[in-house]
Amino acid sequence: MTDAGTTGHAPVDALLLLSFGGPEGQEDVIPFLENVTAGRGIPTERLEEVATHYRHLGGRSPINDLNREIISNVEAELASRGRDLPVYFGNRNWTPMAADTVRQMAADGIRNAAVFATSAWGGYSGCAQYQEDIVRVLDSIDDAPSMIRLRQFYDHPLFVERFATDLRAALDAAAPGARVVFTAHSVPDAADAVAGPPELGGHLYSRQVQEASRLVADTAGVREYDVVWQSRSGPPSVPWLEPDVVDHVTALATGQGVTDVVVVPIGFISDHVEVIWDLDTELVDEVRDLGVTVTRCATPGPSREFARMIVELLDEAESGVIQSRPGCVPSLGMNRDGARCAVGCCAR
Structure with a gap:
């Protein structure tokens, strides 16, 4: 290869x-x-x-x-x-x-x-x-x-623009003032710490998710938003990226009186099981009794x-010609900094 x-x-x-x-x-x-x-x-x-x-x-x-x-x-x-x-x-x-x-x-x-x-x-x-x-x-x-x-x-202009377009549509469909929450798949803290070549400082995954969320929010004209995580597995004793999306929306409802949330599945390109179940089913069911309405932003894959x-x-x-990259976090493979993907650069 x-x-x-x-x-x-x-x-x-x-x-x-x-x-x-x-x-x-x-x-x-x-x-x-x-x-x-x-x-x-x-x-x-x-x-x-x-x-x-x-x-x-x-x-x-x-x-x-x-x-x-x-x-x-x-x-x-x-x-x-x-x-x-x-x-x-x-x-x-x-x-x-x-x-x-x-x-x-x-x-x-x-x-x-x-x-x-x-x-x-x-x-x-x-x-x-x-x-x-x-x-x-x-x-x-x-x-x-x-x-x-x-x-x-993660920061390709078409990826960002499509998510931003769908975020604006979700906000139009939601109640005025709905809280915007970006969500991506959680991973163990230890795995995120070594994600990416050491010279790039680790935490490449979570940094890219944070940066993609910022780019989409800026493009959509959203000034306040949260970045959370979902779909964790494994024993509770192992720390994973937090907060969990259900825990976070619950806290918004009980602590701040938030009643409407727009959820942006920034970590997923299509509506597969971890979107349909974890967000459209589990999240909606868990916060319904708290009086929270969840509007879910579309994914860009289709x-x-x-x-x-x-x-x-x-x-x-x-x-070999790289188009403009708006993100500030490295994107491995073919990029303007000449970084290379290599098998073994990200530990389990």
Whole structure:
């Protein structure tokens, strides 16, 4: 595997969308969760607890269909630019598995592919684990194509602008004066501390989330907002990024009399289970009796702007020309500072 750098690369002959994966039916739920937690010693009862979230949706995660929608939009964007580039789909934890997809790419004669991972962020699970996925797949397949990884995109102007547009729409739909709360997936404090190469100071994930929230708020004209976390797992004795979104909104209601909240799922590109369950279901249910109305901002994945962003990231990787980055926190991969993503730069 190679990394996109400031000198650019020759045009690629395919694009691979690499994602997390999700079950397609009730019988897939536990095997999927076993894939997700392989090697971590997670007890069966904990898997069954998480499985209820998927079973609530009929055992089918929306994530695969949402990714196929993104692919369809990317294909349309490529076609509008006169480019005939095949777009493939592979997952880490469920079908279509990345290894099977790359085998098909090799059989199709693909020699030089770009990889877009469906995470905007640094850190282990959002970045380095995808790097490891790619390396493991390439090492296992003879004649696998070479691959370049498109950069992190937390501050890409199209990502920021789409979120800001949807935030303004959510504010219009909410009661006047609604409190704006940005939320992203929590991670253990220790993992966040080592996220990113040491020379960048660690805490890359949480800093990027904070910076993306600031950029979206500024673009939308929001002056006051909060940044919180969600979807934590693991034993209570292990510190994770806080405050939790449910705890925070509860505190807003009981301590400040807040009755209306606009929640912005800044950490997620599409409405998959951790948005539909943790925010639209669990959060709404937990604060309803406190008299709080939750208006949830849309995610950008299905939008034309998001597809345009992916194609622009591809253009960057091929040309070596980086467009303006409004963020003040590093974005690894192909960036103006010449930083490189490297397997092992973010510890678990």
